[in-house]
Amino acid sequence: MFEEQWTFEALREWGDWQLEPYLQDTTERLAQLDYLLTGMMDWDYGQLRNNLNTVIEDEKRLRFMVAVRAIKGGVPVQYALGHAPFYGREFNVDRRVLIPRPETEELVDWVLKDQATTDLKVLDIGTGSGAIAVTLASERPNWQVLASDISKDALAVAEMNAKQFSASVTFLASDLFDQINGTFDVIVSNPPYISEQERAVMDESVLGFEPDLALFADDNGLAIYKRLLIELLAHLNPKGSAYFEIGYLQGPTLLALFGALPGVTVALRQDMSGHDRMLKVSRV
Numbered sequence: 001m002f003e004e005q006w007t008f009e010a011l012r013e014w015g016d017w018q019l020e021p022y023l024q025d026t027t028e029r030l031a032q033l034d035y036l037l038t039g040m041m042d043w044d045y046g047q048l049r050n051n052l053n054t055v056i057e058d059e060k061r062l063r064f065m066v067a068v069r070a071i072k073g074g075v076p077v078q079y080a081l082g083h084a085p086f087y088g089r090e091f092n093v094d095r096r097v098l099i100p101r102p103e104t105e106e107l108v109d110w111v112l113k114d115q116a117t118t119d120l121k122v123l124d125i126g127t128g129s130g131a132i133a134v135t136l137a138s139e140r141p142n143w144q145v146l147a148s149d150i151s152k153d154a155l156a157v158a159e160m161n162a163k164q165f166s167a168s169v170t171f172l173a174s175d176l177f178d179q180i181n182g183t184f185d186v187i188v189s190n191p192p193y194i195s196e197q198e199r200a201v202m203d204e205s206v207l208g209f210e211p212d213l214a215l216f217a218d219d220n221g222l223a224i225y226k227r228l229l230i231e232l233l234a235h236l237n238p239k240g241s242a243y244f245e246i247g248y249l250q251g252p253t254l255l256a257l258f259g260a261l262p263g264v265t266v267a268l269r270q271d272m273s274g275h276d277r278m279l280k281v282s283r284v
Contacts, residue, residue, distance in 0.1 A: 002058050008037065009052040011061060015068045022072050032077045036067055039081045039090070076205045086131040089138070091161050096153040097129040098214045103271045104190050107245050107278050108135050110269060111188055114241070114280075119143065123235070125176060125189040125228070126150075128214055130158030130169065132188055137167040146184075148174040151213060176224070177231040185237050189228065190245040195221040221247050225254055232281065233261060241282040251276030 006014070015033045016026075023029040038048050040060060056064075067080040078084035078099045083092050086100040087108055093099055108131075117140060124133035124147040133147035147169050149155050155171050162169045174180055194215050199207065206215070217223040225244065236242055246254055251268050258281045259266040265284055271277035 002061065005055045006061060007053050008048065008056050011056055011064055012037065012052070015064070018068050018072060032071065033068075035077055036064065036071075036081055039083065040064060040067075074205050074208055076209055079209060084129075086129075087135045087139075089135065089165060091129050091131050091134070092157060092164065093129055094157065095209055096151070096211065097157045098210055100129060100131040103277050104131065104245055106269075106271055107188065107190065107243060108132055110278060110280070111136065111186060111243050112139055114243075115140075115186060117142070120185040121183070121237075122146070122186040122188065123180065123184040124148070125174075125187065126191045126214070126224075127158050127171070128154050128190070130161040130171075132190065133158065133169045134162050134165055134167040136188070137162070137169045138165050141168065143186075145169045146172060146180075148172045148176075148180060150175045151211070154211075154214070176227055177235060180235060183235050183237045183240070185240045187232070187236055187240070187242040188244075189242075191224040191228070192217040193221045193224065193245070193247045193250065195247075221250060222253065222257075225250075225257065229257060229261065232258075233264075233283070236281075236283055238283055241280055244279045244281075246277060246279050248275035248277060251279070254279050 012033055016029055019029050034045060034048060038045060040063060070080040071077055076099060078093055079095060083090040084099050087105050091100060120143045122136055122143050122145045124145065127133050127147035127149045130147060133145050136143060137145040147158060152173055155173060159171055172179055192215055196216055219226065232242060255266055255268055258279065263284055265282050267280045268276050269278040
């Protein structure tokens with residue numbers, strides 16, 4: 001395919017040259033290239049360093065070049081690669097779903113550490129790529145996990161991820177609780193919570209490629225929470241808990257809103273950066 005063989009180091013240098021006009025920060029540029037190479041080869045960064053002088057196969061070289069050209073066009077590196085890490089697994093992602101974030105890993109970690117490992121019924125609302133639901137089902141195979149989303153395109157990606165990891169998850173097309181029957185021990189959701197006012201300060205790669213439906217909500221980003229609040233107790237078992245990812249400025253407001261529900265306790269938790277990021281609502 002190519003007349004001249006290239007090593008991984010040569011390909012990395014080519015990628016750096018290609019991206020330099022578009023990404024001025026050298027550290028960020030090389031980080032994206034290394035992320036792309038390690039993800040493409042299923043290596044860790046140590047393996048990449050040890051193989052910089054290894055000749056890359058033509059097929060991998062072509063795939064890398066196509067991905068770099070996509071990144072030049074503003075495509076997030078995770079979409080260019082086709083998958084993104086989440087809780088130790090690589091989830092398929094494309095423009096139909098949000099790219100999983102580290103903050104959501106913290107939400108999942110809270111659920112796993114907080115809940116007994118006995119049989120539980122779990123609902124993930126707005127599953128997107130399925131990162132939350134598939135991770136919970138994989139880490140706790142005895143849990144009965146239902147995942148819903150308003151987007152059938154997103155559900156197609158989530159189902160692909162569940163199949164990839166042999167995770168037992170049931171998927172359902174639903175606008176929040178609209179098609180949900182029954183009650184659950186655990187409800188978890190990372191809903192759209194960004195206000196329209198924040199659009200002006202957001203990264204172009206997010207605005208241009210990630211789905212608006214999964215990002216933005218009316219009423220200063222609170223609209224979806226207010227809808228969830230109305231039906232939450234009808235679907236949450238006694239002694240059950242609901243876990244939500246929230247915007248970093250929404251903690252006090254959501255604490256008050258959910259705290260006004262009868263017979264519940266509400267707790268905020270900060271992310272690794274010290275920002276309010278998670279909310280737990282428990283029936284007493």
